[in-house]
Amino acid sequence: MTGIPSTPANTAHSNDAAEEPSRPVCSVIVPVYNHWGLVPHLLRCLRAQTLAQESFEVLLVDNGSTDYEPPQSLPANVRILNCETPGSYAARNGGIEAAAGDWLAFTDADCRPDPRWLEAMLARAQQEGRMALLAGTVEMYTDSARPNAYQIYDLIRGIPQAHYVSRGYAATANLLVHRSVMEMVGGFDATRYSGGDTAFCRRACASGYSIHLVCEAVVRHPARHSWGEVVSKARRIKGGQLLSGSKRMRGYWVLRTLMPPLHLYYRYAMAGQYSLRYRVIALAVQSRLWGHELREMFRLLIRPACRERK
Template sequence: MNIIGERSIPRISVIVPAKNEEKYIGDCIRSLKCQSYPSSQIEIIVVDNNSTDQTALIAEDMGVRVIHTEAERIGQVRNAGVEDSKGDFLFFIDADCVASPSWIAKCLDLLSKHNKVGAIGGEALVRNQASKIEKFWVVSDAAKKTTMKYLNGSSMAFTREVFFKVGGFKEDINAGEDSFFANSLRELGLKIVHDSSADVIHLGYPRTIVDFFKTQFWHSSSYLRSNLGFSEYMFWFTLLSLFSIGSMAYAIFSKEIILTFVSIIMFSVGPMLFYFKKLINTETKLNSSEGLVLLFLCFVYFLARVLGLFYSLTGISYYRKKVNMNKK
C-alpha cells in the first residue's frame, strides 16, 4: 500500500506541544529546519500550553507558527495542533527533543512500505553526557524490535486520515494519551511500526531525584482514567505496592511486627523484579556503584507510581506542572 505515491511531495505538519521549554525549544526547531525533506512542504506548529517563560517568543523569532491554547491536558494540546494544521501527514515531537535530518523522509518511507500501517513510532534516546539517572534509567531494547505495543509521544507519525479514524487523542487523561491512541489503532487492525530512524534525542529527561519522582507520579496519575492500566503488568505491581503500603501503615499502627515484615517484603517485590530486569538491559554489575544507584531509582520509581495511583483513586484532577529541568 503506497500511501505516498498519490502525491510526489506530500505536505507535512510537525506538531510540537510546548510548555515552559525555553531551554530546549530552539534546538528542537533547528533540528526540524534541517530536515532533508523539502522545507517548502513542512509546516512546523508549536502549540504553546500556558507557558510563563520565553518559549513562544523564541519559536516565533525562529519563524515557525505558534498557536496558544488554554488546554491543560496533553491530549487536548495535541488535538489543538492538528486542528490548526494542513498537512496530509502528521508528525509529533516533544519540544525537548531533537530529530535527525532524515527523520521526516525516513518515516514517510516507512509509512509507504508497510501494509496496514497505522503509525510509525520511535524511541526517545538519552543525550550525550547524560546524568546517572538518565544513563541508568532510560534504557530500552525497542530498537531491536520491528513493532511496538505503544507509541511514544516524543516521536510518532501517521496520516491525517488515520488520526480522524481513531478520533484524535483522548482529552480527559493527564498522561498516556499516546498509548491510548496506539491501542485504538490496533483495535482498527492497524500496525504500529518501530524503526531506529524514527528515534529522537530527548534533552529533557529528569536529571535529579526530585524531578524523576515528579515525572513518575504524573505518569501514574492517569492509570485508571486511561483504561489501559489493567492491561499492563506494571499497573498490577503498582497496585500490589499500594496495598502493601496500606498494610504496612496498619501494621505499624497496630504494632504487628510480623505483618510489618510481610508488608515490607510485598512492597519490595515490584522494585526488585524491575531492578533485575534493568540490570540485564543495562548490563550493569550487581555489586557496582551503578547497581546501587539503579536499585535506589527502582524504589523511588515505585513509590512515585504508588502515590500517583493513590492520587488517581481520589478522582481529583491532576494537571501536569512542567518540571524545572534547569535544576542542578
C-alpha cells in the same frame, strides 16, 4: 472524550497566520508547556533536516505556559498556536486540527531529531501506506561527562520504543500517523495528562491499523537530571494509569503499583551496555521511586482531582 476537539475551549488558534506557498506533505506537531527555552534547539534540529523545508511545517502548540517566551523570529514553515485546555494531548489535538499536511509527525520540545528523521519516516510511510502507525527510535542522552544518579537512572530506563511497539503502542516523542487514521479513530484523549499515546495506538490497532518501528528515524531525548523531574514524570504516569480508562484497567494499575516493579529491576540488571555501577544506581533510584508511586496512588485514590501535568 477521545476525539479531536472541536469546541472553542479545546481548539488551538494561530498567532501567526503565515502564508504557505504550497501545501506541506508533513506537519510536525509539538506541544510546549514551560519549555520555550528549549524550542530554539529543536528548531535548529528541524532546520537541519535532509527533507526539504517546504515539504513540512512545524506547529508549536503553547499549552498555557506561565513563562511564555517564544523565539523572536521564526522560519517560514513554523507557526505558533495556542491551546487553552490543559494537557499535552489536548495541545496535540489542537495541532492536528490546524495541520496542513496529510502526515502528522509528533515529538516534544525537549527532543532533538536527527537530520534524517523526517526523510526516514516518510520513506517508510511510502512502503507501509496510510494504514500504518510509524514509531521511531528514542535515544536518551546526557551532555554531562559525569552524570548524576537521576541521569543514570533515566539513561537506563529510557523510552524503549521497540518494546512499546512489540506491545502495540508507541511514545509521541517519535510518532508518525496519517491524517486519515485520526479521522477514522479519533484523536488523543484530551482528558489525559499521561498515557494518551498508548490509548490512541491501541485503539487504532484494534480498528485494524498496524504499528511499525522505524529504527533509522531517531529522536534524542535528554535524561532527567533531578529527583524532582523523575518524581514529576512518575506522578504524571500514575495519574494517567489510575484516573483514566476502564474500571478494570484502573484496578489493574492499583494492583500493579502495590507490587514491586520486578520487571524493571530485571531490565536494569540485564542492561549489559551499562557498567555494573550504573545498573546498581538505577536499581536504587527505582526502589526509592516505588515508594513515591505508592504514596501517589493513595493520594490520587483519596483526591483524584489533584494530579500532575507536564
